Amino acid sequence: MGDSAKFEAAMEQGRGILRLTPTWVPRVFCIPGRRIKLHPDDYYALGMNRGGLDERWFSSTTPADNGPLTSPNEGLSFVAFCDGGKVWQGLLSDAVAELKGALIGERLWAEYGRWPMYSKFFDNKGALPHHVHHRDLHAERVGQMGKPEAYYFPPQPNNYGADYPYTFFGLEPGTTKAQVRECLVNFTKGDNKLTNLSRAYRLEPGTGWDVPPGVLHAPGSLCTYEPQRASDVFAMYQSLVGDAVVPEELLWKNTPPEHLGDFDYLVEVLDWEKNTDPEFAAKHFMRPVPVRAVEEMEAEGYVEKWICYRSDAYSAKELTVLPGREVTIRDGGAYGMIMMQGHGTMGVWDIETPTLIRFGQLTQDEYFVSEAAAIEGVTIKNPSKSDPIVMLKHFGPDNPELASSGLLV
Numbered sequence: 001m002g003d004s005a006k007f008e009a010a011m012e013q014g015r016g017i018l019r020l021t022p023t024w025v026p027r028v029f030c031i032p033g034r035r036i037k038l039h040p041d042d043y044y045a046l047g048m049n050r051g052g053l054d055e056r057w058f059s060s061t062t063p064a065d066n067g068p069l070t071s072p073n074e075g076l077s078f079v080a081f082c083d084g085g086k087v088w089q090g091l092l093s094d095a096v097a098e099l100k101g102a103l104i105g106e107r108l109w110a111e112y113g114r115w116p117m118y119s120k121f122f123d124n125k126g127a128l129p130h131h132v133h134h135r136d137l138h139a140e141r142v143g144q145m146g147k148p149e150a151y152y153f154p155p156q157p158n159n160y161g162a163d164y165p166y167t168f169f170g171l172e173p174g175t176t177k178a179q180v181r182e183c184l185v186n187f188t189k190g191d192n193k194l195t196n197l198s199r200a201y202r203l204e205p206g207t208g209w210d211v212p213p214g215v216l217h218a219p220g221s222l223c224t225y226e227p228q229r230a231s232d233v234f235a236m237y238q239s240l241v242g243d244a245v246v247p248e249e250l251l252w253k254n255t256p257p258e259h260l261g262d263f264d265y266l267v268e269v270l271d272w273e274k275n276t277d278p279e280f281a282a283k284h285f286m287r288p289v290p291v292r293a294v295e296e297m298e299a300e301g302y303v304e305k306w307i308c309y310r311s312d313a314y315s316a317k318e319l320t321v322l323p324g325r326e327v328t329i330r331d332g333g334a335y336g337m338i339m340m341q342g343h344g345t346m347g348v349w350d351i352e353t354p355t356l357i358r359f360g361q362l363t364q365d366e367y368f369v370s371e372a373a374a375i376e377g378v379t380i381k382n383p384s385k386s387d388p389i390v391m392l393k394h395f396g397p398d399n400p401e402l403a404s405s406g407l408l409v
Contacts, residue, residue, distance in 0.1 A: 006088055007095045010081040011102070016373030017347050018103075020336070020366040021078045021089060022357060025055040025064045025120070029236075029246065033123040035157040035223040042359035046071065053359070054125075059336025059368055059394060060118035061093035065232040075232070077118075080362060087362065104334045105371035108396050115230065117314040119336065119394040122224040123157070127164040129238035129246050130194050130218040133211075134254060138269050139233045141256045149228035150286070150308035151219070152208035152316065154392065156340045161203070162221035163242075168198040169209070169217050169284070170275040177267050184237060184263045187251050191240040201281065208286040210310035214271030225307075225338075227314040227394045235269070286310060288318060289407060301325030302380075307392070309407040315399045319380075321389040326381045331374040332401040335393045339365035342389035344382040347373070351380075351389070369393075 010018055024038070028051035032043045036056050043052050050069060057064075057075050064075030077092040092115070101109040108116065133147035140146075151167075171180070175197045186192040195218060201209075203222045211217050216237060236250035252260055259265040277283065288305035290297070297303050301322050308316035321327055321344070343352035352364050369378060382389045395402075402408050 003090055003094060004098045006081055006083065006090060007079065007098045009083070010079055010095070011099065011370065013081065013348075014367075015348050016370040016376075017349060017378070018092070018095065018368040018370075019080045019349060019364070020059065020092065020368055021080050022361070022363055022366065023057040023060055023075065023077050024053045024359060025057055025075050026051040026053050026066065027055065028066070029244070029250070030054045030128070031125040033125045033162045033221060033223060035159075036121045036123045037354055037357045039356055039358050045359040054123045056121045058119040058338050058366060059092065059115065061096060061115045062118050062230040062232060092368065102372070103368075103370050104396065107398075108334070112397075115396065117227060117230050117394065117396050119225060119227040119316070119338075119392075121157070122219065122226055124219070124221055125162045126221055126244070127166070127241055128219045129236045129241050130168055130198060130216050131234055131236045131238070132216050132269055133213050133231070134233045134235070134269055135213040135271060139231065139254070142233070142254045144233040144254065145229055145231040146213040147229050147231040147233050148213050148311050148313050149211050149226055150208060150311060150314065150316070151211065152225045152286075152307045152318075152392070153203055153205045153222045154225055154318075154340055155205045156390065157223040158205040164221045165203045166200040167203055167209070167218060167220040168195050168200045169211070170199070170215055170277065170280050171197050172199055173276050173278040175276055177272070180270070181263050181267050184251070184266050187239045188248055192238065194238045206288065208307055210284040210286060210308070212271065212274055212284075212311070214269065215274050216270065225316070225392055227308050227316045229313045235266070237266070284310060291317065291405070298322065301327045302329065304329070306402070306405065306407060309402055309405070310409075312402070312408060313397050315395045315402045317393045319391050319393060321380050321382045323382055323384045323386055323388055326379065328377040328379045330377040331369075331393070331395070333395055333399055334369060334371040334374055335395045336368045337366065337391045337393045340390040340392060342382060342384060342387045344380060344384070344389050346380050347378055351391075
């Protein structure tokens with residue numbers, strides 16, 4: 001059976017829902033927060049020179065950009081298909097290319113020809129450097145797409161806040177471009193003190209933030225669920241975080257060759273209006289919003305909330321199925337999902353939230369739901385008498401339900 005036939009068989013086997021395997025991604029500049037359920041022996045499974053595994057990517061057709069040591073297929077999700085007692089694995093990106101609109105929907109396939117977003121767990125012990133994801137204008141110059149992203153801090157993995165549960169966003173109103181340029185010029189001279197020009201916000205489990213491209217941000221140390229556009233473009237603008245030195249090559253990452261050494265270009269990358277907006281928090285902080293009246297949903301056995309809703313590039317929901325209940329949930333488009341709590345069934349699949357995962361081990365906590373299956377409705381059964389099922393669901397661009405919700409402004 002060829003790969004094309006296997007993907008079709010996998011769709012038939014799952015009744016329009018594909019089982020995905022865990023995708024672990026290292027970052028050499030990060031120290032794992034150890035909250036994403038990897039076995040303690042496996043956080044450096046790729047070798048100390050690759051850095052710790054502090055990210056797990058979901059529904060990803062986007063390769064990780066981790067420099068010359070990046071391993072083949074790093075960052076890419078795989079479909080798991082049970083074939084004659086054996087488990088065959090194929091890239092989700094190949095599944096999308098083969099199944100096209102039958103998997104992601106004709107609208108997304110016609111416009112993008114790919115699955116144009118992914119999500120991840122970011123699980124770092126400390127804060128990241130103040131950095132930026134480029135807008136389309138600048139990302140296109142290095143063959144990538146601009147990258148908006150969103151944050152949600154699920155309560156389940158955040159039993160502790162690690163070293164620095166605060167995130168710097170943007171720049172203080174009144175900051176000048178000359179001040180930022182001076183910090184960048186001083187990048188190799190020690191602490192360039194870029195965050196002196198910014199403002200930190202305390203992170204709260206159960207809430208989130210919207211981060212447009214071109215906005216500086218230094219993510220704090222809560223375990224973070226991050227829906228984002230299918231791009232790994234970035235540049236680090238802060239030279240020292242705690243005692244950790246940021247390599248200079250990361251300052252110039254994704255800078256076109258003709259602009260290497262051009263500090264004015266680095267300033268140009270920033271969306272100045274959004275970075276210095278005095279109402280940044282009011283416009284970009286996100287509390288969960290129920291998709292309909294909570295009392296009505298609870299009577300039917302579930303509660304569903306929008307958790308990422310300020311960007312048309314992606315959106316996300318948190319679905320809770322109450323103990324002992326069976327529900328059928330309908331959505332307007334294809335989505336990926338990750339289990340956060342509980343166990344039960346979803347369509348023909350068993351779903352469960354693992355406590356501990358070995359590197360390379362298969363799980364039953366991550367799936368991709370085709371558009372047709374989402375629209376028809378996915379039946380979820382929770383056999384527990386006490387524990388809810390909680391899952392996070394990430395959707396592609398221009399979610400028709402989000403457009404009609406009135407939340408996207």
